[in-house]
Amino acid sequence: MIPVATFAGRKVALFGLGGSGLATARALIAGGAQVTAFDDQPEKVAAAAAAGVPTADLKTLPFDGFEALVLAPGVPLTHPRPHWSVVKAQEAGVPVIGDIELYERERRARAPGAALVAITGTNGKSTTTALIGHLLTAMGIPAHVGGNIGIPVLELPLPAEGSVAVVEVSSYQIDLAPGLAPTVGLHLNISADHLDRHGTIEHYASIKERVVARAGVAVVGVDDAWSRGMAERREARGLPTLRVSTTGPVRDGVFAEGSRIVLARDGVEQAIADLAGIGSLRGRHNAENAAAALGALVGLGHDAHAAAAGLQSFPGLAHRLEQVGRRGKVLFVNDSKATNADSTRRALSSFERIYWIAGGRAKSGGIASLSDLFPRVARAYLVGEAADGFAATLMGHADAVVSGDLATAVAQAAADAAADPHGEAVVLLSPACASFDQFANFEVRGEAFKALVLDLSGIERRVA
DSSP, rough: OOGGGGGTTTTEOOOESSHHHHHHHHHHHHHHHHHEEEEHHHHHHHHHHHOOBOOOGGGGGGGTTSSSSEEEETTSSSSEEEEEEEHHHHTOOOOOOOOOHHHHHHHHHTTTTEEEEEEOOSSSSHHHHHHHHHHHTTTTOOOEEEEESSSSSSSSSOTTOOOOEEEEEOOOHHHTTTOOOSSSSEOOOOOOOOHHHHHHHHHHHHHHHHHHOOHHHEEEEOSSSSHHHHHHHHHHTOOOOEESSSSSOOOOOOEEEEHHHEEEETTEEEEEETTTGGGGGGGGGHHHHHHHHHHHHTTTTHHHHHHHHHGGOOOOOOTEEEEEEEEEEEEEETTTTOOOOHHHHHHHOOOEEEEEEEEEETTTTTGGGGGGGGGGGEEEEESSHHHHHHHHHTTTSSSSEEEHHHHHHHHHHHHHHOOOSSOOOOEOOOOOSTTTTTSSSSHHHHHHHHHHHHSSSSSOOOOO
């Protein structure tokens, strides 16, 4: 834990007592802050109080005496409307911040030379974050990975010279971190997502841009117009910027040509890695992730070839094209993290003959944007609230059946794939949907899929 000493002796309101909120409350208390915490769910307030966190109904308290409102990232800051705690703070002139801002203040106060790599983007940020941490560790450099992936940022070790904090930051967290200025800021891509929380894609993109705007070195994916604009604005200011692309060469940065990863400096190119045969990094989207990760290490001042040596041993992440098992010619893949069509595009692009399990609570746009990949789908098995809508989209383009629930879908897909006369096939869970209609989150959904697959007879278990 990092005691948040920058608020020692000062009164702080905290709203949101989920996992990261509790971690933040403990860090503030450990640093000497006078915390008053609350949540709209009484059971969370009771659990926090039982854990020793001071609680009170913030609705009934004046905010004038608070130095800050520390907001959990899941609580609406702006859209669809500001949470009542945000309104109270704004009316009292109290800053609204989050755990990433607290971490950044502690880093500047305790060890301003400690390196921070902050990673964001609509898709791929968790894999890229984990990969950067893995590559640093493989080079013998102390790396601490957390934030929106795994360990809450304030539960990482204290910032220290010589170590690197590798932190995934969501758009919600960035919105609460006005002072974020990482050593290396990495932005991967933009596609329409979380618009219920940010209103428009323009606003969403502007929040993402904050990760690279004040970074010492920016690593920016340029394969979409929103992200390309971020790189162009950095370059126009004469700030160090490394571009990342999977669609063509860049003058300064790292790009992918098929499975080859190429470093370019002032237009001079050198191949630094080949992803062929690395199962955890299959597909064009993982070429983007690998190129971005290597760009981050170059941005930190490390040799690209030495960094690339660690790619071969990267195990991958659970729920992200995770190879669960094989039965004969059929591979079973868990891509439960694919909660939107753009993320599912990456999965569908990675295989040729697919028995596709999709559905859940649909995001804006559904799966219509994936129509060019429907020829790869041998059959789709549709579940959850989106099933009927997805079936209508697939009609005339790919065979589909409304399975209703995941257990039925796995059983049907496994049987059909086993009977496929075309050779190798994959049963792919890549929902293109949120999980919340049938599961608490994508992790629970992915674990359910894995359990169902491993319960099939004749499965050879694989560890991705």
